[in-house]
Amino acid sequence: MQTRGHGILGQLESIELRSVWRRESEHFTSWLAEGANLSLLGQTLGLSLELEAQEQEVGPFRADLLCKDTGSGSWVIIENQLERTDHTHLGQLITYAAGLQAATIIWISARFTEEHRAALDWLNEITAENFNFFGVEIELWRIGVSPIAPKFNVVSKPNDWSKSVRQGASSVDLTPNRQLQLAFWTGFQSYLREHSTVRASRAQPQGWIPHAIGRTGFTLISIASLYDSAADSYDRGELRVELVVNHREAKAFFASLERSRTKIEQEIAVPVTWHNPKSSRQAKVYVRRSANLHDRREWPEYYEWLRVHLELFAKVFTERVRTLKPAGAS
Numbered sequence: 001m002q003t004r005g006h007g008i009l010g011q012l013e014s015i016e017l018r019s020v021w022r023r024e025s026e027h028f029t030s031w032l033a034e035g036a037n038l039s040l041l042g043q044t045l046g047l048s049l050e051l052e053a054q055e056q057e058v059g060p061f062r063a064d065l066l067c068k069d070t071g072s073g074s075w076v077i078i079e080n081q082l083e084r085t086d087h088t089h090l091g092q093l094i095t096y097a098a099g100l101q102a103a104t105i106i107w108i109s110a111r112f113t114e115e116h117r118a119a120l121d122w123l124n125e126i127t128a129e130n131f132n133f134f135g136v137e138i139e140l141w142r143i144g145v146s147p148i149a150p151k152f153n154v155v156s157k158p159n160d161w162s163k164s165v166r167q168g169a170s171s172v173d174l175t176p177n178r179q180l181q182l183a184f185w186t187g188f189q190s191y192l193r194e195h196s197t198v199r200a201s202r203a204q205p206q207g208w209i210p211h212a213i214g215r216t217g218f219t220l221i222s223i224a225s226l227y228d229s230a231a232d233s234y235d236r237g238e239l240r241v242e243l244v245v246n247h248r249e250a251k252a253f254f255a256s257l258e259r260s261r262t263k264i265e266q267e268i269a270v271p272v273t274w275h276n277p278k279s280s281r282q283a284k285v286y287v288r289r290s291a292n293l294h295d296r297r298e299w300p301e302y303y304e305w306l307r308v309h310l311e312l313f314a315k316v317f318t319e320r321v322r323t324l325k326p327a328g329a330s
Helices: 024-033 035-045 087-100 114-126 160-173 176-195 250-258 261-268 296-323
Strands: 012-014 049-058 061-069 074-080 104-109 132-143 149-156 208-212 218-225 237-245 273-275 283-291
Touching: 024 035, 024 049, 024 061, 024 074, 035 049, 035 104, 035 132, 035 149, 049 087, 061 087, 074 087, 087 104, 114 132, 114 149, 176 218, 176 296, 218 283, 218 296, 237 250, 237 296, 250 261, 250 283, 261 296, 283 296
Parallel strands: 074 104, 104 132
Antiparallel strands: 012 132, 049 061, 061 074, 132 149, 208 218, 218 237, 237 283, 273 283
């Protein structure tokens, strides 16, 4: 078929999975473990995945991939099938989750049966907010003689709306300040979905919310506090955006960042605080402003300030964090 002004359009051709990956463990799992492919899966699910182990032993079983969600620091288990789903793999997933205390479980298959899709939906419904089950179908496509391209289709995922309803129902037991924080972050999540590529973890009744930056031990944090640290007062609160380094080599990594301090501060172009206490392994870089969180009319302005500085920190630090080595390392 020819279209006016655009020439001939190609046709999508579905490719048999086994023609590319003969064996799940040797071929597909190894392919998925590569950084770019794991990143593609993470982008599809809204996670930032970092590989920790392949064929991780859990009792008599082996989980295909063990990852970290660098946004929350929680464990992620990935189990693969190049056939349709079966009961054996469902049982293995639950065993792995229990054995490794994983918060997120991803089941990838060529095709999900309705009963297994319903089983994941049920698990998402009955488990606590910090447990997440994903069902993902994998497809391969090609146009003409172009390279074969993978496509992940999410068939089951956590029902954030129903979980937020349950969380909201339980918020009657929270203090007024905790209810305020939960409402603030719930609104901020919606704001980010509409205005930014930065994503946040699920809203919680607390003064902060994390964002992945792509490496375990490093996290972007948004803070909305009822305490003003600059004034040492609760008369007003404050907003902060932080890069937090919480790693076994945090001090060395932070020293490496500080070697670029002048350049970093020029790129951020607003006053920056470098906080590296000797008494704590954790170190951070942050920007702040005063805020009155009790005045909800100001929340849209606060959301925009957080968004702008989150995106700025992501731009300034993401590549630096990815390639960072401890001070003195070659």
